[in-house]
Amino acid sequence: MDLFEYQGKEFFADYGMPVSPGKLALTTEEAVTAAENLGYPVMVKAQVHTGGRGKAGGVKFASNIDEVSEHAENILGLDINGHVVERLWIEKASDIADEYYASFTLDRSAKKHLGMLSAEGGVEIETVAEENPEAIARIWVDPVEGLSEGNCRNWVKEAALPEEAIEGAVEILLNLYRAYVEGDADLVEINPLILTEDGRVHVLDAKVTLDSNSVFRHENYEDFDKTQTRDERETAAHSKGLQYVGLEGEVGVIANGAGLAMSTVDVVNQVGGRPANFLDIGGGANADVMTAALEVINNDPDVRSIFINIFGGITRGEEIANGIIDALDRVKMSSPIVIRLDGTNADEGRAILEPHLSQTLQVAPTMLDGAERAVALAKGINN
């Protein structure tokens, strides 16, 4: 779950980190009101779940009402890497003396938390990582032991932050680690962390990704879920509890289990087709889940054929076949379907499907064969 910058800053402020006063604005009028209340100069910042805002013209400095109005007007509706700006964050501008980079994330290889800190902050930290990796000080934190103040101070010194920034940075980084752990974040990132002209260390940007598995102990995270950007198809699938990722092609894919769904997408590609989506219906494959899945795919105007790839484990083939037949009674499909049903009691399941088969509802013996038929149907070849 990705947070917008303003949400990330609220999240950081809850853990005692210094962020700039600001206000969310959805219209140019709101932006102007916010700026007038905050006092000039202000920053007008696009709120999108993607990087590269500055380069795209989504972050502007404004020293009076006309400039705020002009920038807000230009930035609202701007397309930044496919994300259309609908929200602005109007923030009191800071005098920047120096810029740093700080983050915590999980190092899956080391199975420890990894903190990264660099005196070379700003937008191009990935370039720094490539060209000058020594400029990033790394610290691996054992989750059982946590981050001690002493270790944190050594880390800050290793990153060669200037003397006057050390104490402020240590305090922020200890709080950042606390926010990362107690807040169940996958990623917390401050880029840039700044030293102001008057010598304060300050959080100027916030990138936060929260672990959606932790919602049970953070009730307020459901509010963040509502502001996630998903395309229409994804929103519809998400509301029905399906794992769905929209793709560009014409063959709708339904499978049970993430691995099998991913593999089905692979195979459709390998036989020359283009999958319209990734859709994992989970283990059960009952009529309700199948109905929801078929509805989502049916609403995709690009879909020309559908490949249902189900491997029955504990769920028996008869149950799966009955689920599909029930679902097809409920949804009027606009594309032909190919079903591959394997695993437990697959023969019994296929026998249930048999009387319903037609040119538009076919059964394939294997995954590869099913993909080939679905791709042929998508191309208008009826074999």
Place this chain on the structure above:
Amino acid sequence: MSIFVNSETKVIYQGLTGSQGRYYGLLNRDYGTKVVAGTNPKKAGTDVEGIPIFASVAEAVEETGAKASCIFIPAPGVRSAVLEAAQGGVDFIVAITEGVPAHDEALFYNQLRKDFPNVQLLGPNCPGIISPGECNIGITAGHIALPGGPVGIVSRSGTLTYQALHELKEKGIGCTTCVGIGGDPVPGTSFIDCLAAFEADPETKAVMMIGEIGGSAEEEAAEFISNNMTKPISAYIAGVTAPPGKKMGHAGAIVSGGKGTAKAKMEALEEAGVKVGNNPTEAGDLMAEIVSQL
């Protein structure tokens, strides 16, 4: 022969009195697994179809001598369930539950390493482990696996684990043990743990490996394979044609470097001498070829 579990393994089910735990616990017992106890502090002294329920893992271990446990506890309780199992005296823990927060996983993984170095955790968010014909712990449908070897299977993906067992059974090839390690950020058991165990197991003659995009577990496995494995391996990596995933800020991109794509994983494995298929069927065919030459 098999790895980690066999016909002698006695298993405690944490959460046996819940609907999932009961369903799979009884299925596992029907398969032949020695399901000797369940735990639930509120239902101690009762039983589930003849399986006694104890208040804690420690009591269940003392009464039954079990050395393994299987966790069917809802996600919020998994952290304490894993630690209870380790403290209770079992040395193999299978956590089936999905949806466990990554911070919990990182915490109990490191806690086990520190305080219980001899305890092997499998999962969370995994289908479990089956040594066909001997012991089935978890949610795999036992009859899709053919007993007897010579192939060991290790997989990061649930349904693809079944697909792999199915591909081999269709060809009449048996399996010594099939381990589903799960795809969560901090899996208790890694590819390498399983590869090392299969290398040491005299009955396992070859290994089939199913990976997925993301992380660097397959690349690490490839390095281990070139240095330590003498047995032949076939593999499949799911997500060959997946569009580049959403990257997690700059930090994620820096950590993963060039790793994580299916292509990078396949190349790393091929360089280590692994036969890599483009789909599960191809990986199965490659394994059939390997087995015919043993």
